[in-house]
Amino acid sequence: MSARSKHPPTIGENTPAAGGWAAARSLGEILLREHVPRSGPSLLSHHNKPDGYMCVSCAWAKPAKPHAMEFCESGAKATAWEVTSRRADRAFFAAHTLHELEQWSDHDLEEQGRLTHPMRWNRSTDKYEPVDWSDAFAEIGEELRSIPPREVDFYTSGRASLETSYMYQLFARIFGSNNLPDSSNMCHESSSVGLPESIGASVGTAILSDFQNCDCIFYMAQNVATSSPRMLHDLQDAVDRGVKIVTFNLLREPGLERFINPQMPSQMLTGRSTPISSEYYQVKNGGDIAALFGVCKALIEADDAMKALGMSKVSGSDALPHKPDNAAAVAFAASIAAADKKHVLDHDFISTHTSGFEEFAEAARRYDWAELESVSGLTREQMIQAARTYAHSEAVLMIYGMGLTQHVMGVQNVHMVANLALLRGNIGKPGANICAVRGHSNVQGQRTVGITEKPDLVPLDKLKELYQFEPPQWEGRATVDTCKAIMDGEAKAFVSLGGNFLRAVPETEAMEEAWRKLRLTVQIATKLNRSHVIHGEIAYLLPCLGRIEIDEQASGPQAVSIESSVAHFHGSRGKAKPASQELLSEPAIIAGIAKATLAKGRVPWDEWVGDYSKIRDAVEATYPETFRDFNKRMFQPGGIPRPVPARERKWTTPNQKANFITPPRLFPELDIGPGDTEVLNLATLRSNDQFNTTIYGYSDRYRGVKGSRKVVFMNDEDIDRLGFKEGDFVDLTTAIDVATLRRVAGFKIARHAIPTGCCAAYYPEANPLFPLAHHDAKAKTPSYKMLPVRLSLSALSSRP
Secondary structure, three states: OOOOOOOOOEEOOOOOOEEHHHHHHHHHHHHHHOOOOOHHHHHHOOEOOOOOEOOOOEOOOOOOOOOOOOOOHHHHHHHHHHOOOOEEOHHHHHHOOHHHHOOOOHHHHHOOOEEOOOEEEEOOOOEEEEOOHHHHHHHHHHHHHOOOHHHEEEEEOOOOOHHHHHHHHHHHHHHOOOOOOEHHHHOOHHHHHHHHHHHOOOOOOOOOOHHHHOOEEEEEOOOHHHHOOOHHHHHHHHHHOOOEEEEEEOOOOHHHOEEEOOOOHHHHHHOOOEEOOOEEEEOOOOOHHHHHHHHHHHHHHHHHHHHHOOOOOOOHHHHOOOOOOOHHHHHHHHHHHHOOOOOOOOHHHHHHHEEOHHHHHHHHHHOOHHHHHHHHOOOHHHHHHHHHHHHOOOOEEEEEOHHHHOOOOHHHHHHHHHHHHHHOOOOOEOOEOEEEOOOEOOHHHHHHOOOOOOHHHOOHHHHHHHHOOOOOOOOOOOHHHHHHHHHOOOOOEEEEEOOOHHHHOOOHHHHHHHHOOOOEEEEEEOEOOHHHHOOOOEEEEEEEOOOOEOOEEOOEEOEEEEEOOOOEEEEEEOOEOOOOOOOEOHHHHHHHHHHHHOOOOOOOHHHHHHOHHHHHHHHHHHOOOOOOOHHHHOOOOOOEEOOOHHHHOOOOOOOOOEEOOOOOOOOOOOOEOOOHHHOEEEEEEOOOOEEOOEEOOOOEHHHOEEOOOOEEEEOHHHHHHOOOOOOOEEEEEEOEOOOOOOEEEEEEEEEOOOOOOEEEEEOOOOHHHOOOOOEOOOOOOEOOOOEEEEEEEOOOOOOO
8 A cells, every 4th residue: 555646636625623534544544554453553552651652753741641542643653654564674775776766755765664684885786785783883983983073963863762862962972072963953942042041941831731720822833733633632621621722823724723532432423523723813924023022012002001091000110101092002901901900911920030021012012013914914903802812811821833943033933932921920830831842752852861062051070970081062063053064074974863864954955965975874763764865975774673662671671761842751661573683772773883983981881771771870860950760750650840940930041030032123134136026935834644754645634635745835816916826836946045046846836725925835845945044043943934935837747
């Protein structure tokens, strides 16, 4: 069975609700396609359960009291994809040159199944050929020792466990390198930079119980049905309690509108769905700062008006109304007064806990409503209505995703979320917190145990004490820095702990050309992908156990741990038979390379591989406050809460306050060539048939797409204005940095509910359009959610 339709690609009506029978059918299809119709359901009974395995897909939390089926469609697909009976074995690689495999699609490469043997590229045959593990380690170690540490990059995908990640960063630092780019650099680095500046925490402050204690949710720039479907249960429960969900998003997404719970017979049998969003505001691409400023402006001006009426509990210069004749603000204030509230803003909280309010409030007052409307795509009335809902709520949970972080002004987007929360003290109390929805299943946890290029975020003195080596003090390379170093010839070796780096990063064509010039590429992986078939002068492909598989070591079956989106640590125990007897665990592979490479440092690599609890002891010794009683509490129901001082209104910022931080502008300054009216702002999307760079199939029922991924979603008005019609095939060309031509060809136009001036296409197919320099200045997060492009009729009509 193939995921690719035998019929021509079509674009029709999208599924009106998330979940339901469509999700159930999709689950059944992938279990059959991966040849695990019996073993798959048995495994899924352990999915996200207290003594089972943690989902290998998204990072959403594992509840203390799990549902009977604690998995979603995406998680089930990821499980089936990993435990497939298909194998990319010796015979497969003997039959195909890598030049041939370069022509295969992302889906078709991974669909060959699990890797079974360690492989080394043979230049004379252009094939991967089997190699003994001991020979691979020795040869990799010899190569690494011949390369200066600053010229080696150690990349980490978001799925490796806490134990593996700790070992990996330690190996890199003893080797002498702080070049530790990771997938977080490409997604939520804007949170890791912006939240500490605002509230002194590098992660969100929300916990699962906030869903039970909030009376309003502001949901921003995250497609729950595709990226974290299990959260729909929490949203549904909140709606059933009467919680209002106010959504800000570029597209209208079915999962943010309606949900049919597959675990509720009453909904499955009747088709009755739960409405999710009570208010839904479609924000223009790049208009998030303006939209949030509009909400804040409405709140501040209403508070000003309330002060003028003499009803607000304020003091000092705050008591002076800014525009007491503002009718809308006075009406808003009157509605607050009618609800017997004493103020619009929480001035006690602002005075006690924050800094920078006056500057921020003045900036909000100065912005003209017409400008806020133009940039955001929302009307003044819509922003005021969102503010009214916010002001009438006592505990608001702020949820946001990569639709805010993957921007040129991603850090400022995060600041604005915090600013809005601080206006009414919606942080550090039950039901009122910030939830940054992370992507991959341990991408947040890896940073917690030292996967970072920034030495000031790691307890280097403690590592020095524990392992008797001198850690490097220089700042290493983040992902875009690594890409630049590879393109400039300054990087010589690349070791990858999972992931599909070449497909995840911007500047695809230039990166693939430069990638071939690397001296050494080492890939630790479970399945084949494009970053393996394009390779360096010396290339190794090292297959590892997956998290779902039983990991048997000297002391017996092992367990690992991960950190969820709500900063809780959870144990995970594999349940499936390994795909091959030749597979090694990730810790064993890292230890093998480390022992063959390092001549310094005192690390008990073999002891750690034999018993992962000893790795956790080492993690606790390095981070004693964060991982107290790590082994003892590892499998406690609901997980181990990570200490986050901001949850308790303790602000670990330089000034010991939560900070209002005022963005310098509403929209990034971009150098766009002539013909601005022809330019659309492109956002990249995931389909419901993929997870990050992993493509499960060629359909997206939430957007009505079947049989293709080369689609560009456009507004009716833009299609007509630019002289196209639905179904036309177009080429997309980057409209900035025009000295370099960046183009993708043969994308089919689909009409969609998207604001005018905006368009959208799938990630990673649209990645070749993105210049490497198009990223947030502080976080260096690629701006995958906003890029100016031009469209022209294509000579190609392409699939998939």
